[in-house]
Amino acid sequence: MIVAPPQHDAQKTGILSKFRLFSPILAGATLRERLIGCLGALIGICLTGLVSGFFMGQDPHLPLIVAPIGASAVLLFAVPASPLAQPWSIVGGNTISAFVGVTVSTLVRDPAIAIGLAVALAILVMSLTRSLHPPGGAAALTAVIGGAAVARAGFWFPIVPIGINSLILVLLGVVFHRLAGRQYPHRQAVAAVNTHKTADPPAALRVGFNTEDIDTAIASLNETLDISRADLDMLLRQVEMQALLRQRGDLTCADIMSRDVVTVTAGASAAEARALLLEHDIRTLPVLDAEGRLLGTVGLRELAATDLAAALPVSPAATAKPTDPAIGLVPRLTDGTIHAVVVTDETNRVIGIISQTDLLATLAKSLSQTGPAGLMGGYGQGI
Known part of the structure; x- marks a missing residue:
């Protein structure tokens, strides 16, 4: 039986939702992330002005920092993963757009036409150079209506201060995001590839x-x-x-792992490791140090290119904890390179191993118990 909430509670919830001081308007946006962005913008803009003033001097007729840099800072520090906030977009977009604006202001004397033409051409040129950056439109507009200081600077304006400001801001952004533990420049996801070098998709x-x-x-x-x-x-x-x-998150690695794990010590030879792999008909051996802790793994693929009398070619191990969801291993065990995940305890000692066969048997049992609709409902054909 479903019990409806009291009417006054529902009304209270509705009223509170209307007066929330912060509501994420972008996926992944949180108050903490926004506060980090505010701090970054504060530091970035202040230091950009100070550094620009140090290099360009305190000429009262030369702006140390231009308004479009403020808009660039919003993208750089608030949404650093956006394609519009990457280094080439900021530096290239602002500088190229400023060149477009200066060129238009030189050739077109009618201000009403010049301002529209400058922004329109800036969008076109940024698109062609893959440097689309919204503040670039403001940079182009500033080059047209910037007044006497911009007019005197001429074609130097896109470089000083636009280009210099943009470059300094990006460098400061890289340092700030690294110190804040964030990734910048953003690295795009790497597309899956077929590691077997055949025409089949992964x-x-x-x-x-x-x-x-x-x-x-x-x-x-x-x-x-x-x-x-x-x-x-x-x-x-x-x-x-x-x-x-x-x-299917209720199944843990401890539920499906093999516990009688065949291992090899780091001091063993390649021949000994190969013999163990063939004897037990397995593809991966955890390699342990002298104290029994996991160093990595070795498999037939590595041994095939190694002299059997040589030391073991140890590779980094794919690991999991016994309480991790077993289904979470699907991406790693289907990437075409990893054949087994080693389960370790808090001291990095091996307590189990999960092979592709172990995971496949688990998925098959789940399918037989629930039927295709029970396992795939809401998931499509993702396995």
Whole structure:
């Protein structure tokens, strides 16, 4: 039986929702992230003005910093993952647009036409040079209506102060984001590849949606999205994985791992490791140090290119904790390179191992218990 909440509680909730002081308007935006962005803008703009003044002197007729840099700071510090906030977009977009503005102001004498033409051509040129940056429109406009100081600077204006301001701001942004533990410049998601060097698409892309589906969906919206296609692909696949975790997150690594783990010590030879792999018909061996802690793994792939009398070619191990959701291993065990995930305790000692076979058996059992609709409902054909 579902009990409806009291009417006054519902009314109270509705009233509070209307007076929230902060409500994220972008995906991933939180109050903490916005406060970090405010701090970054404060530091970035102040230091940009100080550094520009140091290099350009205190000429009263030469602006130390121009207004479009404030708009650039909003993108750089508030939405650093946006394609519009990347270094080339900021430096190239502002500088190129300022050149466009100066050129238009030189050739077109009618101010009403010049201001519109400058912004329109700036959008075109930024698009052609893959440096689209909204404040670039303001930079182009400033070059036309900036007054006597801009007119005297002429074609130096796009470089000093526009280019100098933009470059300093980006450098400060890189340092600030690194110190704040954030990634900048943004690195786009790497598309999955077939590691077996055949014409087949990667296993994870053979079912479910593909890049053509993403392109078709974007085209159907008739909108320009402020996210790259690669990042959108990664986001959608993460959504699929979260849906699967929600449905099958009760199974942990401890539930399905093999506990009698065949291991090898770091001092063993390649021949000894190969013999163990063949004897137990497995593909991956955890490699332990003298104290029994995990150093990495070795498999037939590494041993095939190694002299059997040589030392072990140890590779970094894919690891998990016993309480981690077992379904969460799907991306790693289907990428075509990892054949097993080593389960370790708090002291980095091996307590189990999960192979592709272990995970496949788990998924097959879930399917037989719930049926295709129970496992795939809301998830599509993502496995």
